[in-house]
Amino acid sequence: KAGVTQTPRYLIKTRGQQVTLSCSPISGHRSVSWYQQTPGQGLQFLFEYFSETQRNKGNFPGRFSGRQFSNSRSEMNVSTLELGDSALYLCASSLAGERNEQFFGPGTRLTVL
C-alpha cells in the first residue's frame, strides 16, 4: 500500500506570493492533518480535515488555509508569504475516527526568499 505522498517536495517562493501544497493520504484514510516544522518553533499543528470538514485548527493566522476533497486528498494554502513561513510542512493521514495511528508523509520543504 502506498504511503502518504506530498507534492511538491521542495518549493522556493518570494515574500508576498502565495503557495499551495498537496497531500494524498493512504488509500482508505479519511483524516488528514497538517503540521509546520521549523528549527525555532518545532512541530506545530495547523489543522485537521475529516470528510471534507475542518475538524480542528491550530493557532496560525488566517493566511494559512486548507481544504479536503471528496477523495480525501488535501491541500493547504499560504497567502502573502513571509520569511518566517519557511519550514517543512508535514501531512499525516489516518483511518476514519480518532485514536488511529497517523502516518506521516515526507513533507514539503518551503523556502521563502
Add this chain to the structure above:
Amino acid sequence: GDSVTQMEGPVTLSEEAFLTINCTYTATGYPSLFWYVQYPGEGLQLLLKATKADDKGSNKGFEATYRKETTSFHLEKGSVQVSDSAVYFCALRNNNAGNMLTFGGGTRLMVKP
C-alpha cells in the same frame, strides 16, 4: 494548554550504550502518549505509543512507560546502534482534540561506532 517537554540534545552515545530520553507532559484529562522518530530527509514514523496510565509501549528494542503520577513518558533502549541515529519526538494526543498531536521540541541522538 497542553504541552510536552523533552530533554534537549544532541545526545551522543557510543554503540551498545544505554539510552534514556526524558519526556514530561502537561495536559488535561487522560491523553495518549507517543514517541516518533525522524530520520534525515524523511517524515515522522511512529515508534511506540501508550494510551493509558501504566501502559508500556515497546518497539524495536525501545520502551516507554506512561507514568501519570510523574506525568512522564521517558524513552529507553538498552543497547543503541548506529542506525538509531535520528531525531526523536515525544508527543501527546488529548482525547478531546481529534487527531491533533502536541509535540516536544525533539532530541537528536547521535550514535558513534
